[in-house]
Amino acid sequence: MARKGMLARREGYHRQLNLAHSPMLAYLTPWLSIMLASYLPSLPIASAMPLAPPLGFVMLLGWRYVRPGLLPPWAGVPLGLFDDLFSGQPLGSAILVWSLVLIAIEFIEMRFPWHGFFQDWAYAALFIVLAILAGVAFSGAPVTGAVLLAVVPQLLLSVLLFPIVARMVASLDRLRLIRFRLVQ
Protein backbone atom coordinates (compact mmCIF):
# COMPACT_ATOMS: atom_id res chain seq x y z
CA MET A 1 0.00 0.00 0.00
CA ALA A 2 2.79 2.38 0.86
CA ARG A 3 4.24 1.76 -2.59
CA LYS A 4 0.89 2.28 -4.22
CA GLY A 5 0.51 5.48 -2.22
CA MET A 6 3.88 6.66 -3.51
CA LEU A 7 2.80 5.89 -7.04
CA ALA A 8 -0.42 7.79 -6.62
CA ARG A 9 1.51 10.70 -5.24
CA ARG A 10 3.95 10.70 -8.09
CA GLU A 11 1.26 10.52 -10.71
CA GLY A 12 -1.28 13.07 -9.71
CA TYR A 13 -1.67 14.43 -6.31
CA HIS A 14 1.38 16.36 -5.20
CA ARG A 15 2.67 19.76 -6.05
CA GLN A 16 4.44 20.02 -9.39
CA LEU A 17 6.73 22.63 -10.83
CA ASN A 18 4.78 25.89 -10.93
CA LEU A 19 1.51 24.11 -10.09
CA ALA A 20 -0.10 23.82 -6.64
CA HIS A 21 -3.39 22.84 -5.01
CA SER A 22 -5.69 25.50 -3.71
CA PRO A 23 -5.87 25.00 0.09
CA MET A 24 -9.36 26.49 0.17
CA LEU A 25 -10.70 24.04 -2.42
CA ALA A 26 -8.84 21.13 -0.83
CA TYR A 27 -10.21 21.75 2.67
CA LEU A 28 -13.69 23.12 1.94
CA THR A 29 -14.96 20.76 -0.79
CA PRO A 30 -15.94 17.85 1.50
CA TRP A 31 -17.65 20.10 4.04
CA LEU A 32 -19.50 22.20 1.49
CA SER A 33 -20.61 19.20 -0.57
CA ILE A 34 -22.04 17.47 2.52
CA MET A 35 -23.85 20.66 3.56
CA LEU A 36 -25.30 21.07 0.07
CA ALA A 37 -26.40 17.44 0.12
CA SER A 38 -28.13 18.03 3.48
CA TYR A 39 -30.11 20.92 2.01
CA LEU A 40 -30.97 19.39 -1.37
CA PRO A 41 -33.70 16.88 -0.32
CA SER A 42 -35.99 19.74 0.75
CA LEU A 43 -35.95 21.30 -2.72
CA PRO A 44 -37.04 19.32 -5.76
CA ILE A 45 -40.18 17.62 -4.56
CA ALA A 46 -42.57 18.41 -1.76
CA SER A 47 -43.80 14.91 -1.14
CA ALA A 48 -46.46 13.59 1.18
CA MET A 49 -44.26 10.72 2.40
CA PRO A 50 -40.57 10.43 3.28
CA LEU A 51 -38.96 9.28 0.05
CA ALA A 52 -35.77 11.23 -0.57
CA PRO A 53 -32.72 9.54 0.96
CA PRO A 54 -30.88 11.39 3.75
CA LEU A 55 -28.46 12.64 1.14
CA GLY A 56 -26.24 14.54 3.59
CA PHE A 57 -25.63 11.41 5.64
CA VAL A 58 -24.94 9.24 2.57
CA MET A 59 -22.51 11.92 1.32
CA LEU A 60 -20.77 11.93 4.73
CA LEU A 61 -20.35 8.15 4.55
CA GLY A 62 -19.11 8.54 0.97
CA TRP A 63 -16.37 10.97 1.97
CA ARG A 64 -15.50 8.89 5.02
CA TYR A 65 -15.06 5.68 3.01
CA VAL A 66 -13.64 7.04 -0.24
CA ARG A 67 -11.16 9.32 1.54
CA PRO A 68 -10.50 7.92 5.01
CA GLY A 69 -8.75 10.36 7.30
CA LEU A 70 -9.93 13.48 5.53
CA LEU A 71 -12.87 14.17 7.83
CA PRO A 72 -11.94 14.31 11.54
CA PRO A 73 -14.02 12.11 13.90
CA TRP A 74 -15.73 15.20 15.29
CA ALA A 75 -17.03 16.29 11.85
CA GLY A 76 -20.47 14.93 12.78
CA VAL A 77 -21.07 17.80 15.21
CA PRO A 78 -21.04 20.83 12.86
CA LEU A 79 -22.35 18.90 9.86
CA GLY A 80 -25.10 17.25 11.92
CA LEU A 81 -26.15 20.64 13.30
CA PHE A 82 -26.49 21.97 9.75
CA ASP A 83 -28.47 18.90 8.70
CA ASP A 84 -30.83 19.28 11.66
CA LEU A 85 -31.63 22.85 10.64
CA PHE A 86 -33.00 21.68 7.29
CA SER A 87 -34.13 18.07 7.73
CA GLY A 88 -37.15 18.68 9.95
CA GLN A 89 -35.87 16.31 12.62
CA PRO A 90 -35.64 17.65 16.20
CA LEU A 91 -32.38 19.57 16.65
CA GLY A 92 -29.66 17.29 17.97
CA SER A 93 -30.74 14.03 16.36
CA ALA A 94 -28.28 14.21 13.45
CA ILE A 95 -25.51 15.57 15.74
CA LEU A 96 -25.89 12.50 17.95
CA VAL A 97 -26.31 9.91 15.21
CA TRP A 98 -23.60 11.24 12.88
CA SER A 99 -21.04 11.54 15.71
CA LEU A 100 -21.75 8.02 16.93
CA VAL A 101 -21.48 6.63 13.39
CA LEU A 102 -18.16 8.38 12.75
CA ILE A 103 -16.75 7.08 16.03
CA ALA A 104 -18.03 3.58 15.22
CA ILE A 105 -16.37 3.70 11.80
CA GLU A 106 -13.07 4.70 13.44
CA PHE A 107 -13.21 1.72 15.77
CA ILE A 108 -14.18 -0.72 13.03
CA GLU A 109 -11.32 0.59 10.92
CA MET A 110 -8.91 0.16 13.81
CA ARG A 111 -10.00 -3.46 14.19
CA PHE A 112 -10.13 -4.30 10.45
CA PRO A 113 -7.72 -1.90 8.75
CA TRP A 114 -8.02 -3.44 5.29
CA HIS A 115 -11.30 -3.20 3.48
CA GLY A 116 -12.57 -3.15 -0.09
CA PHE A 117 -15.46 -1.37 -1.72
CA PHE A 118 -18.11 -4.02 -1.14
CA GLN A 119 -17.18 -4.20 2.52
CA ASP A 120 -17.52 -0.40 2.68
CA TRP A 121 -20.92 -0.64 1.04
CA ALA A 122 -22.04 -3.30 3.51
CA TYR A 123 -20.99 -1.14 6.47
CA ALA A 124 -22.51 1.96 4.86
CA ALA A 125 -25.80 0.08 4.32
CA LEU A 126 -25.80 -1.00 7.96
CA PHE A 127 -25.17 2.57 9.14
CA ILE A 128 -27.77 4.04 6.76
CA VAL A 129 -30.45 1.63 8.02
CA LEU A 130 -29.52 2.32 11.65
CA ALA A 131 -29.45 6.09 11.08
CA ILE A 132 -32.86 6.18 9.38
CA LEU A 133 -34.42 3.99 12.08
CA ALA A 134 -32.82 6.19 14.75
CA GLY A 135 -34.28 9.18 12.91
CA VAL A 136 -37.72 7.57 13.13
CA ALA A 137 -37.24 6.88 16.84
CA PHE A 138 -36.03 10.43 17.58
CA SER A 139 -38.58 12.19 15.36
CA GLY A 140 -40.86 12.91 18.32
CA ALA A 141 -43.78 11.10 16.69
CA PRO A 142 -45.12 7.76 17.94
CA VAL A 143 -43.40 4.84 16.21
CA THR A 144 -46.15 2.75 14.63
CA GLY A 145 -46.13 -0.03 12.07
CA ALA A 146 -47.44 2.36 9.43
CA VAL A 147 -44.54 4.77 9.96
CA LEU A 148 -42.00 1.95 9.78
CA LEU A 149 -43.61 0.66 6.59
CA ALA A 150 -43.45 4.13 5.09
CA VAL A 151 -39.65 4.37 5.48
CA VAL A 152 -38.92 1.09 3.67
CA PRO A 153 -38.73 2.63 0.16
CA GLN A 154 -36.47 5.34 1.56
CA LEU A 155 -34.21 2.72 3.17
CA LEU A 156 -33.82 0.77 -0.06
CA LEU A 157 -33.22 3.89 -2.13
CA SER A 158 -30.57 5.16 0.29
CA VAL A 159 -28.68 1.88 0.40
CA LEU A 160 -28.66 1.64 -3.40
CA LEU A 161 -27.55 5.24 -3.66
CA PHE A 162 -24.28 4.69 -1.81
CA PRO A 163 -22.17 3.46 -4.79
CA ILE A 164 -23.38 6.39 -6.91
CA VAL A 165 -22.55 8.85 -4.15
CA ALA A 166 -19.14 7.19 -3.74
CA ARG A 167 -18.45 7.79 -7.44
CA MET A 168 -19.60 11.39 -7.08
CA VAL A 169 -17.32 11.83 -4.09
CA ALA A 170 -14.43 10.43 -6.14
CA SER A 171 -14.99 12.99 -8.87
CA LEU A 172 -15.39 15.75 -6.28
CA ASP A 173 -12.11 14.56 -4.84
CA ARG A 174 -10.43 15.12 -8.20
CA LEU A 175 -11.95 18.60 -8.30
CA ARG A 176 -10.66 19.14 -4.77
CA LEU A 177 -7.10 18.36 -5.83
CA ILE A 178 -6.99 20.35 -9.06
CA ARG A 179 -3.63 22.10 -9.41
CA PHE A 180 -3.54 25.74 -10.34
CA ARG A 181 -0.70 27.59 -12.03
CA LEU A 182 1.29 29.61 -9.52
CA VAL A 183 1.75 33.28 -10.33
CA GLN A 184 5.13 34.49 -9.23
Next chain:
Amino acid sequence: MAPPASRRSGHSRRAQYGIFTGYVVAGFGALLGAGLLTISLVNPAAFGGLRGAAHDVARPVGEASAVTRSEGQGFFASIAGFIRAGSQNAQLKREMELARIRLAEADATKQENARLKALVGLDDAQRQPVAITRFIGSTSSSTRRFGYIGAGSADGVRPGMPVRSPRGVVGRVLEVGRHSARVLLLTDSESVLPVRLSRKDLVAFIEGRGSAVLKVRLINLGVNPLKRGDVFVTSGAGGYYAPGIAVAVVTKVTGDGAEARMIADPAATDFVAVEDIYQAAALRAAQLPPGEPLDDAATASPSPAAMPAPQPTGGAN
Protein backbone atom coordinates in the same frame (compact mmCIF):
# COMPACT_ATOMS: atom_id res chain seq x y z
CA MET B 1 -7.67 -0.05 1.28
CA ALA B 2 -5.76 0.49 4.48
CA PRO B 3 -6.28 3.54 6.65
CA PRO B 4 -3.94 6.40 5.75
CA ALA B 5 -0.56 6.69 7.38
CA SER B 6 -1.58 9.83 9.23
CA ARG B 7 -3.72 7.69 11.56
CA ARG B 8 -0.69 5.64 12.65
CA SER B 9 0.79 7.98 15.17
CA GLY B 10 3.88 5.88 15.96
CA HIS B 11 6.02 7.25 18.76
CA SER B 12 5.18 10.92 18.27
CA ARG B 13 3.54 12.15 21.46
CA ARG B 14 2.11 15.13 19.64
CA ALA B 15 0.42 12.99 16.98
CA GLN B 16 -0.91 10.62 19.65
CA TYR B 17 -2.43 13.49 21.62
CA GLY B 18 -3.89 15.00 18.45
CA ILE B 19 -5.72 11.80 17.54
CA PHE B 20 -6.85 11.26 21.11
CA THR B 21 -8.23 14.82 21.27
CA GLY B 22 -10.18 14.16 18.08
CA TYR B 23 -11.91 11.18 19.70
CA VAL B 24 -12.62 13.12 22.89
CA VAL B 25 -14.15 16.01 20.91
CA ALA B 26 -16.26 13.57 18.88
CA GLY B 27 -17.45 11.89 22.08
CA PHE B 28 -18.40 15.20 23.65
CA GLY B 29 -20.11 16.15 20.38
CA ALA B 30 -22.27 13.03 20.61
CA LEU B 31 -23.16 13.93 24.22
CA LEU B 32 -23.99 17.48 23.13
CA GLY B 33 -26.22 16.06 20.42
CA ALA B 34 -27.99 13.82 22.94
CA GLY B 35 -28.54 16.84 25.22
CA LEU B 36 -29.91 19.02 22.43
CA LEU B 37 -32.12 16.16 21.25
CA THR B 38 -33.59 15.73 24.73
CA ILE B 39 -34.30 19.46 24.94
CA SER B 40 -35.97 19.54 21.55
CA LEU B 41 -38.05 16.44 22.26
CA VAL B 42 -39.25 17.84 25.59
CA ASN B 43 -39.88 21.30 24.16
CA PRO B 44 -40.33 21.02 20.37
CA ALA B 45 -40.41 24.81 19.90
CA ALA B 46 -37.02 25.27 21.59
CA PHE B 47 -34.81 25.90 18.57
CA GLY B 48 -37.48 27.34 16.28
CA GLY B 49 -35.68 30.66 16.00
CA LEU B 50 -32.51 29.01 14.73
CA ARG B 51 -34.43 26.97 12.14
CA GLY B 52 -36.46 30.01 11.12
CA ALA B 53 -33.29 32.01 10.50
CA ALA B 54 -31.77 29.19 8.45
CA HIS B 55 -34.88 28.96 6.27
CA ASP B 56 -35.04 32.73 5.87
CA VAL B 57 -31.52 32.60 4.44
CA ALA B 58 -32.37 29.72 2.11
CA ARG B 59 -35.72 31.15 0.97
CA PRO B 60 -34.64 32.60 -2.43
CA VAL B 61 -33.24 29.21 -3.48
CA GLY B 62 -36.44 27.52 -2.33
CA GLU B 63 -38.65 29.93 -4.26
CA ALA B 64 -36.58 29.52 -7.41
CA SER B 65 -36.91 25.77 -7.12
CA ALA B 66 -40.66 26.11 -6.48
CA VAL B 67 -40.98 27.98 -9.79
CA THR B 68 -38.96 25.27 -11.53
CA ARG B 69 -40.99 22.56 -9.85
CA SER B 70 -44.37 23.97 -10.84
CA GLU B 71 -43.24 24.85 -14.37
CA GLY B 72 -41.60 21.46 -14.75
CA GLN B 73 -44.84 19.79 -13.72
CA GLY B 74 -46.76 21.99 -16.16
CA PHE B 75 -44.30 21.00 -18.88
CA PHE B 76 -44.76 17.29 -18.26
CA ALA B 77 -48.52 17.71 -17.98
CA SER B 78 -48.67 19.33 -21.41
CA ILE B 79 -46.47 16.64 -22.94
CA ALA B 80 -48.76 14.03 -21.43
CA GLY B 81 -51.79 15.93 -22.73
CA PHE B 82 -50.33 16.11 -26.25
CA ILE B 83 -49.63 12.41 -26.33
CA ARG B 84 -53.16 11.60 -25.22
CA ALA B 85 -55.42 14.13 -26.94
CA GLY B 86 -53.71 17.48 -27.10
CA SER B 87 -52.54 19.68 -24.25
CA GLN B 88 -56.03 21.01 -23.68
CA ASN B 89 -57.14 17.67 -22.40
CA ALA B 90 -54.80 17.91 -19.42
CA GLN B 91 -56.03 21.41 -18.68
CA LEU B 92 -59.68 20.36 -18.83
CA LYS B 93 -59.06 17.38 -16.62
CA ARG B 94 -57.50 19.60 -14.00
CA GLU B 95 -60.45 21.98 -14.12
CA MET B 96 -62.90 19.11 -13.96
CA GLU B 97 -61.19 17.76 -10.87
CA LEU B 98 -61.31 21.19 -9.21
CA ALA B 99 -64.97 21.52 -10.13
CA ARG B 100 -65.72 18.14 -8.52
CA ILE B 101 -64.05 19.26 -5.32
CA ARG B 102 -65.96 22.53 -5.42
CA LEU B 103 -69.20 20.63 -5.95
CA ALA B 104 -68.52 18.51 -2.89
CA GLU B 105 -67.73 21.65 -0.92
CA ALA B 106 -70.91 23.31 -2.19
CA ASP B 107 -72.91 20.29 -1.01
CA ALA B 108 -71.40 20.77 2.39
CA THR B 109 -72.22 24.47 2.39
CA LYS B 110 -75.82 23.82 1.40
CA GLN B 111 -76.21 21.31 4.15
CA GLU B 112 -74.64 23.64 6.65
CA ASN B 113 -76.89 26.50 5.58
CA ALA B 114 -79.92 24.35 6.16
CA ARG B 115 -78.67 23.58 9.62
CA LEU B 116 -77.85 27.17 10.50
CA LYS B 117 -81.01 28.75 9.10
CA ALA B 118 -82.26 29.41 12.61
CA LEU B 119 -79.19 31.29 13.68
CA VAL B 120 -79.77 34.71 12.16
CA GLY B 121 -77.11 37.34 12.34
CA LEU B 122 -74.23 34.93 12.18
CA ASP B 123 -71.29 36.84 10.76
CA ASP B 124 -70.17 34.72 7.82
CA ALA B 125 -68.45 37.30 5.65
CA GLN B 126 -65.87 36.28 3.04
CA ARG B 127 -62.61 35.58 4.83
CA GLN B 128 -59.55 37.36 3.51
CA PRO B 129 -56.30 35.38 3.59
CA VAL B 130 -53.48 36.76 5.74
CA ALA B 131 -50.88 36.07 3.08
CA ILE B 132 -50.63 34.37 -0.29
CA THR B 133 -47.25 32.80 -0.90
CA ARG B 134 -45.36 29.98 -2.52
CA PHE B 135 -44.99 26.53 -1.05
CA ILE B 136 -41.18 26.37 -0.93
CA GLY B 137 -40.55 22.73 -0.14
CA SER B 138 -40.94 20.02 2.40
CA THR B 139 -38.81 17.72 4.49
CA SER B 140 -38.62 14.72 2.23
CA SER B 141 -35.96 12.70 4.04
CA SER B 142 -37.29 12.90 7.60
CA THR B 143 -40.22 10.86 8.94
CA ARG B 144 -41.80 14.06 10.18
CA ARG B 145 -43.79 15.80 7.45
CA PHE B 146 -43.16 19.52 7.51
CA GLY B 147 -43.53 21.99 4.67
CA TYR B 148 -42.03 25.42 4.27
CA ILE B 149 -43.79 28.51 2.91
CA GLY B 150 -42.33 31.86 1.85
CA ALA B 151 -44.18 34.13 4.28
CA GLY B 152 -43.35 34.74 7.94
CA SER B 153 -44.00 37.00 10.89
CA ALA B 154 -43.23 40.06 8.73
CA ASP B 155 -46.31 39.21 6.62
CA GLY B 156 -48.54 38.66 9.66
CA VAL B 157 -48.30 34.88 9.76
CA ARG B 158 -48.66 33.43 13.28
CA PRO B 159 -48.38 29.88 14.61
CA GLY B 160 -51.66 27.98 14.38
CA MET B 161 -52.95 29.61 11.20
CA PRO B 162 -54.37 27.20 8.62
CA VAL B 163 -52.65 26.92 5.25
CA ARG B 164 -54.66 25.98 2.16
CA SER B 165 -54.06 25.63 -1.53
CA PRO B 166 -56.72 26.26 -4.21
CA ARG B 167 -57.64 22.58 -3.85
CA GLY B 168 -57.95 22.25 -0.10
CA VAL B 169 -56.26 22.10 3.31
CA VAL B 170 -52.47 21.66 3.27
CA GLY B 171 -51.70 22.00 6.96
CA ARG B 172 -51.22 24.41 9.81
CA VAL B 173 -48.41 26.86 10.63
CA LEU B 174 -46.15 25.51 13.36
CA GLU B 175 -43.22 27.92 13.56
CA VAL B 176 -42.60 31.29 11.98
CA GLY B 177 -39.36 32.90 10.91
CA ARG B 178 -39.16 36.45 9.68
CA HIS B 179 -39.87 35.62 6.02
CA SER B 180 -40.64 31.90 6.08
CA ALA B 181 -42.72 29.53 8.15
CA ARG B 182 -42.85 25.84 8.92
CA VAL B 183 -46.11 24.04 8.23
CA LEU B 184 -47.30 20.82 9.86
CA LEU B 185 -48.65 18.86 6.88
CA LEU B 186 -51.80 16.77 7.22
CA THR B 187 -49.78 13.61 6.60
CA ASP B 188 -47.54 14.14 9.64
CA SER B 189 -48.15 11.50 12.28
CA GLU B 190 -48.90 14.21 14.88
CA SER B 191 -51.62 15.82 12.80
CA VAL B 192 -55.27 15.26 13.74
CA LEU B 193 -58.06 17.19 12.02
CA PRO B 194 -61.81 17.11 12.78
CA VAL B 195 -63.75 16.65 9.53
CA ARG B 196 -67.26 16.11 8.24
CA LEU B 197 -68.48 14.07 5.29
CA SER B 198 -69.58 16.40 2.51
CA ARG B 199 -72.72 14.49 1.51
CA LYS B 200 -74.24 13.85 4.94
CA ASP B 201 -73.88 14.60 8.63
CA LEU B 202 -71.06 12.39 9.73
CA VAL B 203 -68.12 13.60 11.76
CA ALA B 204 -64.73 11.95 11.91
CA PHE B 205 -61.08 12.61 12.60
CA ILE B 206 -58.43 12.51 9.91
CA GLU B 207 -55.04 11.46 11.22
CA GLY B 208 -51.70 11.58 9.44
CA ARG B 209 -49.56 8.47 9.50
CA GLY B 210 -46.26 9.78 8.19
CA SER B 211 -46.95 8.25 4.78
CA ALA B 212 -49.02 9.47 1.84
CA VAL B 213 -52.13 7.76 3.24
CA LEU B 214 -54.34 9.41 5.85
CA LYS B 215 -56.46 7.45 8.32
CA VAL B 216 -60.12 8.31 8.81
CA ARG B 217 -61.41 7.51 12.29
CA LEU B 218 -65.18 7.64 12.71
CA ILE B 219 -66.52 9.01 15.98
CA ASN B 220 -69.70 6.89 16.02
CA LEU B 221 -68.77 3.30 15.54
CA GLY B 222 -71.30 0.94 14.02
CA VAL B 223 -72.08 0.15 10.41
CA ASN B 224 -69.41 1.85 8.35
CA PRO B 225 -71.29 4.21 6.01
CA LEU B 226 -68.22 5.31 4.01
CA LYS B 227 -67.81 4.65 0.30
CA ARG B 228 -64.84 4.92 -1.99
CA GLY B 229 -64.67 8.45 -3.39
CA ASP B 230 -66.33 10.16 -0.40
CA VAL B 231 -64.97 13.66 0.17
CA PHE B 232 -64.28 14.99 3.65
CA VAL B 233 -64.36 18.71 4.43
CA THR B 234 -63.28 20.54 7.58
CA SER B 235 -66.00 20.68 10.21
CA GLY B 236 -64.81 23.81 11.97
CA ALA B 237 -64.62 22.01 15.31
CA GLY B 238 -61.53 22.89 17.30
CA GLY B 239 -61.56 26.45 16.04
CA TYR B 240 -58.48 26.48 13.84
CA TYR B 241 -59.99 25.80 10.39
CA ALA B 242 -63.04 27.43 8.87
CA PRO B 243 -65.69 24.79 8.03
CA GLY B 244 -66.23 23.48 4.51
CA ILE B 245 -62.68 23.32 3.12
CA ALA B 246 -61.91 20.13 1.19
CA VAL B 247 -59.49 17.83 3.03
CA ALA B 248 -59.31 14.27 1.75
CA VAL B 249 -60.97 11.70 -0.47
CA VAL B 250 -61.58 8.10 0.63
CA THR B 251 -59.52 5.55 -1.31
CA LYS B 252 -60.16 2.37 0.66
CA VAL B 253 -62.82 1.48 3.20
CA THR B 254 -61.59 -0.50 6.20
CA GLY B 255 -63.42 -2.15 9.08
CA ASP B 256 -63.34 0.78 11.48
CA GLY B 257 -63.04 3.72 9.10
CA ALA B 258 -61.18 4.31 5.89
CA GLU B 259 -57.94 5.22 4.25
CA ALA B 260 -57.91 8.55 2.47
CA ARG B 261 -55.62 10.70 0.35
CA MET B 262 -55.01 14.42 0.68
CA ILE B 263 -56.88 16.44 -1.92
CA ALA B 264 -54.23 19.18 -1.82
CA ASP B 265 -51.18 16.98 -2.37
CA PRO B 266 -48.13 19.08 -1.40
CA ALA B 267 -46.22 17.69 -4.40
CA ALA B 268 -48.67 19.41 -6.74
CA THR B 269 -48.99 22.59 -4.69
CA ASP B 270 -47.54 25.84 -5.91
CA PHE B 271 -49.28 28.82 -4.30
CA VAL B 272 -50.88 28.60 -0.87
CA ALA B 273 -52.98 31.00 1.19
CA VAL B 274 -52.45 31.45 4.92
CA GLU B 275 -55.76 32.20 6.63
CA ASP B 276 -56.62 33.64 10.01
CA ILE B 277 -57.46 31.27 12.84
CA TYR B 278 -61.21 30.64 12.58
CA GLN B 279 -62.24 31.20 16.20
CA ALA B 280 -59.24 32.67 17.98
CA ALA B 281 -61.24 34.03 20.93
CA ALA B 282 -62.93 30.70 21.56
CA LEU B 283 -59.57 28.96 21.41
CA ARG B 284 -58.14 31.32 23.97
CA ALA B 285 -61.16 30.87 26.20
CA ALA B 286 -60.79 27.11 25.91
CA GLN B 287 -57.26 27.36 27.23
CA LEU B 288 -58.31 29.13 30.45
CA PRO B 289 -58.50 26.96 33.57
CA PRO B 290 -62.07 25.71 34.25
CA GLY B 291 -62.72 27.84 37.34
CA GLU B 292 -61.74 31.15 35.79
CA PRO B 293 -64.51 33.43 34.43
CA LEU B 294 -64.32 34.52 30.77
CA ASP B 295 -63.35 38.17 30.90
CA ASP B 296 -63.45 40.66 28.05
CA ALA B 297 -59.86 40.00 27.09
CA ALA B 298 -60.65 36.38 26.40
CA THR B 299 -63.78 36.97 24.36
CA ALA B 300 -62.98 40.28 22.65
CA SER B 301 -61.97 40.38 19.00
CA PRO B 302 -58.52 38.83 18.73
CA SER B 303 -55.35 40.81 18.24
CA PRO B 304 -52.86 38.78 16.20
CA ALA B 305 -50.06 39.21 18.73
CA ALA B 306 -52.09 37.62 21.50
CA MET B 307 -53.09 34.63 19.37
CA PRO B 308 -52.80 31.40 21.37
CA ALA B 309 -49.88 29.34 20.23
CA PRO B 310 -50.95 25.78 19.50
CA GLN B 311 -49.08 22.91 21.01
CA PRO B 312 -46.55 22.09 18.29
CA THR B 313 -47.04 18.38 18.70
CA GLY B 314 -50.06 16.33 19.57
CA GLY B 315 -53.62 17.29 20.26
CA ALA B 316 -56.57 17.69 17.95
CA ASN B 317 -56.71 20.90 15.96
